Amino acid sequence: MNGIEIKNLNKRFGETVALDGVNLSVQPGELLALLGPSGSGKTTLLRVIAGLERPERGDLSIGGTDMLGRPPRERGIGFVFQHYALFRHMTVADNIAFGLTVRARDRRPGKRAIAARVEELLSLVQLDGIGGRFPPQLSGGQRQRVALARALAVEPRVLLLDEPFGALDAKVRVELRHWLHELHRRLGVTTVFVTHDQQEALELADRVAILNAGHIEQIGAPREVYDNPASSFVLEFLGEVNRMPCRVSSGKARFAGCALEVNCPGVPDGEAIAYARPHAVALCDGGEAKDCIGTVRSLSVIGLRTRIHLAYGEHAIEADIDRSQVAALRIVPGRQLGMRFGTIRVYPSKPAA
Amino acid sequence: MARETGIGESRTLRAALIAGSAGFLILFLVLPLAFLASEAFAAGFAAYVRSLGTPDTLAAIRLTLLVAAIAVPANTLFGLAASWCIAKFEFPGKNLLLTLIDLPISVSPVIAGLVFVLIFGAQGWLGPILSAHGIRVIFAVPGLVIATVFVTLPFVARQLIPLMQEQGLAEEECALVLGATGWQTFWRVTLPNIRWALLYGVLLCNARVMGEFGAVSVVSGHIRGATMTMPLQVEALYQDYNVVAAFALASLLALLALITLVIKRLLEWSHQGEIGSAGSA
Numbered sequence: 001m002n003g004i005e006i007k008n009l010n011k012r013f014g015e016t017v018a019l020d021g022v023n024l025s026v027q028p029g030e031l032l033a034l035l036g037p038s039g040s041g042k043t044t045l046l047r048v049i050a051g052l053e054r055p056e057r058g059d060l061s062i063g064g065t066d067m068l069g070r071p072p073r074e075r076g077i078g079f080v081f082q083h084y085a086l087f088r089h090m091t092v093a094d095n096i097a098f099g100l101t102v103r104a105r106d107r108r109p110g111k112r113a114i115a116a117r118v119e120e121l122l123s124l125v126q127l128d129g130i131g132g133r134f135p136p137q138l139s140g141g142q143r144q145r146v147a148l149a150r151a152l153a154v155e156p157r158v159l160l161l162d163e164p165f166g167a168l169d170a171k172v173r174v175e176l177r178h179w180l181h182e183l184h185r186r187l188g189v190t191t192v193f194v195t196h197d198q199q200e201a202l203e204l205a206d207r208v209a210i211l212n213a214g215h216i217e218q219i220g221a222p223r224e225v226y227d228n229p230a231s232s233f234v235l236e237f238l239g240e241v242n243r244m245p246c247r248v249s250s251g252k253a254r255f256a257g258c259a260l261e262v263n264c265p266g267v268p269d270g271e272a273i274a275y276a277r278p279h280a281v282a283l284c285d286g287g288e289a290k291d292c293i294g295t296v297r298s299l300s301v302i303g304l305r306t307r308i309h310l311a312y313g314e315h316a317i318e319a320d321i322d323r324s325q326v327a328a329l330r331i332v333p334g335r336q337l338g339m340r341f342g343t344i345r346v347y348p349s350k351p352a353a
Numbered sequence: 354m355a356r357e358t359g360i361g362e363s364r365t366l367r368a369a370l371i372a373g374s375a376g377f378l379i380l381f382l383v384l385p386l387a388f389l390a391s392e393a394f395a396a397g398f399a400a401y402v403r404s405l406g407t408p409d410t411l412a413a414i415r416l417t418l419l420v421a422a423i424a425v426p427a428n429t430l431f432g433l434a435a436s437w438c439i440a441k442f443e444f445p446g447k448n449l450l451l452t453l454i455d456l457p458i459s460v461s462p463v464i465a466g467l468v469f470v471l472i473f474g475a476q477g478w479l480g481p482i483l484s485a486h487g488i489r490v491i492f493a494v495p496g497l498v499i500a501t502v503f504v505t506l507p508f509v510a511r512q513l514i515p516l517m518q519e520q521g522l523a524e525e526e527c528a529l530v531l532g533a534t535g536w537q538t539f540w541r542v543t544l545p546n547i548r549w550a551l552l553y554g555v556l557l558c559n560a561r562v563m564g565e566f567g568a569v570s571v572v573s574g575h576i577r578g579a580t581m582t583m584p585l586q587v588e589a590l591y592q593d594y595n596v597v598a599a600f601a602l603a604s605l606l607a608l609l610a611l612i613t614l615v616i617k618r619l620l621e622w623s624h625q626g627e628i629g630s631a632g633s634a
Contacts (some may be wrong), residue, residue, distance in 0.1 A: 073528045087542055
């Protein structure tokens with residue numbers, strides 16, 4: 001079992017800082033997601049681990065061995081590229097066998113052994129019988145699995161996946177996500193995958209590292225980072241959230257046009273923003289106990305839930321409620337409703353941002 | 354089938370346009386070729402074969418094959434190396450290199466030939482040093498090869514660069530991560546991905562090498578049986594009023610062009626996607 005240790009990694013492309021002092025420790029056998037917006041450095045981090053980019057500073061070791069001085073081919077990496085990068089002129093079987101056939105003669109398995117290994121991998125990724133086809137003849141989901149089988153063929157110490165589901169349509173994406181989760185559980189190989197889709201990261205990973213502007217904002221189990229975001233960036237990135245401007249004085253946030261008061265010990269006095277997720281906003285009749293009164297602007301149905309767009313003062317609030325409540329509360333545009341907030345977090349507004 | 358389209362040209366205009374272009378093609382492409390063939394065989398097949406069999410003409414054919422055997426591989430290697438650098442790496446001076454590769458196309462071949470005379474000729478920069486060591490470049494085979502290499506330098510590179518840029522680096526990077534050496538990556542991933550475009554470029558390069566007139570005419574010195582390539586020999590024979598021999602040799606060059614076109618068509622037809630966007634131009 002091989003873990004990955006990364007210390008103080010720095011990488012810049014010209015003037016752009018891609019990695020700004022990244023520290024990360026991936027446990028052996030773990031499935032870790034690198035989550036962040038585009039340009040946050042997540043793909044660069046993956047490529048540095050693989051040896052495809054050379055960092056200016058920092059340390060990288062896999063399974064306790066220093067890796068920075070080694071070329072990619074000596075690192076024991078399985079890499080699945082974003083667009084799979086299948087060798088277009090080779091059959092599926094030759095693609096999968098590639099990593100074995102390029103080995104030095106003394107380490108190369110025999111022809112039969114390679115063929116057997118290819119069969120085994122094809123069946124592992126549930127693609128039996130398509131070994132003779134060429135990449136252009138495959139669907140997106142099939143290509144992704146061929147790329148995975150090719151990466152696994154060399155029995156890598158760590159598996160790296162760059163946006164593994166990015167190029168697939170929504171239905172295939174969900175299927176493959178479950179399948180990959182299952183596969184990881186069976187193989188137990190240390191796996192790092194890059195994604196910009198928080199749903200994907202939270203659902204699939206053992207731990208999620210959230211990257212912002214070249215550094216890791218927070219790392220932890222999905223529940224942990226979702227429930228206790230370390231910064232407003234993490235909070236905003238991990239799902240839809242209402243932003244409510246407020247003013248903090250002596251540990252209490254107050255809102256204009258709203259009777260709500262939130263305790264926020266430790267937040268400095270001054271302008272701040274309070275965050276509440278749409279499902280943490282409950283609606284009630286104007287007469288009941290409430291934090292604030294809002295006017296319904298519009299409704300949109302999302303499956304079993306209904307998204308209510310409200311306004312208080314000049315600010316917009318979105319609430320997700322059960323469809324049954326819509327009828328019970330007779331919600332129509334223009335109606336005034338009480339709002340009660342569940343979890344609400346206050347962070348100081350960023351200076352000049 | 355002719356169908357009334359929304360564009361709405363009238364039938365007569367269309368007929369006139371088609372007749373016009375067909376007439377133009379016949380006048381400038383088909384007629385000269387037909388005339389060439391008829392002149393070559395004007396004195397009968399025996400005379401055709403005899404005129405090709407004269408020592409000077411045979412020497413010209415041999416020389417052209419020799420020049421092609423050196424210039425085509427040289428430009429293939431250069432084209433591969435240059436397009437690989439340009440498509441797969443970022444380096445300062447890349448745009449300059451791209452521009453330089455196009456230079457031989459924009460410079461008149463005669464001027465290219467003159468430049469080499471000025472460099473390697475008896476009165477040129479390197480002339481005294483070369484003659485001191487007994488090396489003849491101008492008015493000799495090396496000069497013909499150098500001039501030909503210069504003129505045909507862009508053919509392979511220009512064919513490969515757009516394709517390789519389009520294919521990107523991902524497959525190569527993938528091969529490296531999977532354990533391949535740089536050499537294995539080139540032979541097993543890069544080269545197979547460009548093989549048809551490479552063949553296409555080599556073909557065009559070869560056609561130009563064998564047909565090149567301007568630059569080789571300047572550096573050749575027109576020594577019969579020694580420094581005359583096929584196109585030069587055609588001109589010499591024609592100026593000797595040996596029309597049958599001139600057209601017979603010219604028919605060989607025309608045949609080469611036709612064969613090139615047929616292979617080119619076949620490649621385009623069967624491997625369009627792998628030849629790259631420049632292939633259809």
